[in-house]
Amino acid sequence: MLAAARCVVYRDLLLAVRRPGDVATALLFFVIVASLFPLGIGAEPNLLRAVAPGVIWVAALLSSMLSLGRLFAADYDDGTLEQMLLGAAPLGVIVAAKAFAHWLVSGLPLVAIAPLVALQYDLSPALYGVLALSLLLGTPVLSLIGAIGAALILGTRGGGVLLALLVLPLYVPVLVMGAGSVEMAEAGLGAAGQVLLLGAMLVVAAAFAPWAIAAALRISSE
Amino acid sequence: MLEAASLECERGGRTLFRGLSFALRAGEALRIAGANGSGKTSLLRILCGLAAPSAGEVRWQGSPIAGLRENYARQLVYLGHAPAVKGDLTATENLSITCTLAGLQIRKADLHAALERLGLTANAVAVKKLSQGQRRRAALARLCVSVAPLWLLDEPFSALDAGGIDVLRALVLEQLARGGAVVFTTHQDPGIQATHVLDLG
Numbered sequence: 001m002l003a004a005a006r007c008v009v010y011r012d013l014l015l016a017v018r019r020p021g022d023v024a025t026a027l028l029f030f031v032i033v034a035s036l037f038p039l040g041i042g043a044e045p046n047l048l049r050a051v052a053p054g055v056i057w058v059a060a061l062l063s064s065m066l067s068l069g070r071l072f073a074a075d076y077d078d079g080t081l082e083q084m085l086l087g088a089a090p091l092g093v094i095v096a097a098k099a100f101a102h103w104l105v106s107g108l109p110l111v112a113i114a115p116l117v118a119l120q121y122d123l124s125p126a127l128y129g130v131l132a133l134s135l136l137l138g139t140p141v142l143s144l145i146g147a148i149g150a151a152l153i154l155g156t157r158g159g160g161v162l163l164a165l166l167v168l169p170l171y172v173p174v175l176v177m178g179a180g181s182v183e184m185a186e187a188g189l190g191a192a193g194q195v196l197l198l199g200a201m202l203v204v205a206a207a208f209a210p211w212a213i214a215a216a217l218r219i220s221s222e
Numbered sequence: 223m224l225e226a227a228s229l230e231c232e233r234g235g236r237t238l239f240r241g242l243s244f245a246l247r248a249g250e251a252l253r254i255a256g257a258n259g260s261g262k263t264s265l266l267r268i269l270c271g272l273a274a275p276s277a278g279e280v281r282w283q284g285s286p287i288a289g290l291r292e293n294y295a296r297q298l299v300y301l302g303h304a305p306a307v308k309g310d311l312t313a314t315e316n317l318s319i320t321c322t323l324a325g326l327q328i329r330k331a332d333l334h335a336a337l338e339r340l341g342l343t344a345n346a347v348a349v350k351k352l353s354q355g356q357r358r359r360a361a362l363a364r365l366c367v368s369v370a371p372l373w374l375l376d377e378p379f380s381a382l383d384a385g386g387i388d389v390l391r392a393l394v395l396e397q398l399a400r401g402g403a404v405v406f407t408t409h410q411d412p413g414i415q416a417t418h419v420l421d422l423g
C-alpha cells in the first residue's frame with residue numbers, strides 16, 4: 001500500500017520534472033497576480049499593508065486552482081487512471097498520494113516564494129513567518145478540496161470554469177482563516193487561533209477528502 | 223472462474239445488450255465480437271468492475287465482484303482502449319510504475335526482458351516519441367510480467383504489426399496453458415482458437 005503511494009508521488013514528481021513549464025506557469029501566475037495589486041493600488045504603504053494578507057492568499061488560491069484541472073484529466077485521457085482504479089492499493093490511498101504530489105508541486109513553492117512577494121507590500125518582517133506558516137497549513141487543504149472538484153468534473157466539457165465555480169466557494173474558510181491569521185498578527189493580537197484552526201482543517205481534510213475524491217472518481221469514470 | 227449472469231448494459235438511453243450470460247473456466251478464452259458501438263468495450267469495463275451493469279452481476283470464483291474490489295483487481299489485468307502509458311516517461315519507467323501500482327514487485331532484469339520480448343529496448347526515450355505501434359507494445363509488456371489469472375484485453379491487436387501480433391498470440395497461449403483465462407475483443411482474426419465466441423451483433 002505504501003509502495004503504491006510512494007510510486008504515485010514519485011511518478012507525479014517525475015512528470016512535473018519532465019514538464020517544468022506546468023509548474024512554472026502556476027508559480028509565475030501567483031507572482032504576477034500578487035504584483036499587479038501594488039501597481040494598481042499605488043504606493044500607499046498603509047493601504048498596501050492592510051490588503052497584503054488577503055491579496056496574497058487570493059493569489060495563492062487561484063494559482064493552486066490553475067493546475068487542478070490537469071490533476072486527473074491527464075491520467076483520464078491516457079488510461080492510466082483506469083489502472084489506478086484497478087490497482088492493488090485502495091483508491092483512497094492513491095488519490096491522497098496524488099493530492100500530496102500536487103501540493104509538493106503547486107503549494108510548497110508558494111510557501112517559499114510568498115515572503116518575497118510580500119516585500120512589495122512592505123509587510124513587517126515579523127509577519128513573514130506567520131504568512132508562510134498559514135500557507136504551509138492552508139495550501140494542502142486547497143489541494144485536497146480541489147482534488148474533489150477535479151475528480152467530479154472529469155470528462156465534462158468546459159470543466160475549467162465549472163471547477164472554479166465548484167471549488168472556489170469551498171476555499172472560503174481556508175481563505176478567511178489564512179488571511180485572518182496574518183491580519184491578527186499584524187494587529188498584534190496573536191495568530192495562534194487562526195493557525196490552529198487551519199491546522200484542524202488540514203487534519204479533517206486529510207482524513208476525509210481522500211475518500212470523497214475516490215468516490216467522485218468512481219462516479220465520473222463510469 | 224469468471225461468470226456473468228444476465229448482464230444488461232444501457233448507454234445514453236439505448237440498451238446495448240440484455241440477458242448476457244457466460245461462464246469462463248480456467249484455461250479458456252472468450253472472444254467478444256461485434257460491430258462498432260455494439261458494447262464490446264462497455265462489456266469489458268463491466269467485467270473488470272470499472273462500470274456497473276444496469277442489471278445482472280459478474281461473479282469471480284463464485285462471489286460477486288462488487289464486494290471484492292481490490293481483491294478482484296489484484297486477480298486481473300485490464301488493458302483498455304487507451305494504452306495507459308505516460309508519454310513523458312520511458313517504456314521502462316512506465317512498466318515499472320504500472321507493476322508497482324498492480325502490487326507486483328519486479329526485478330529490473332525482468333522488466334528489461336519483458337520490454338525486449340516486445341521488441342523494445344530499455345533506453346531513455348520518452349514514449350511519446352515512439353510510434354503508435356511501439357506505444358501499444360510498451361503497454362502490452364505488462365502481460366509478460368503478469369501473474370494474474372484473468373486477462374481482459376480491449377482490442378489488443380490494433381496498431382500492431384505482424385511481429386507484434388505473433389508475440390501477443392504467444393503470450394495469450396502461454397496464459398491459457400498456465401490455466402489462466404483471457405477475454406478479448408477484436409475485429410480481425412487473431413489466430414487464437416477461442417473456447418467461446420460472443421457476438422454482440
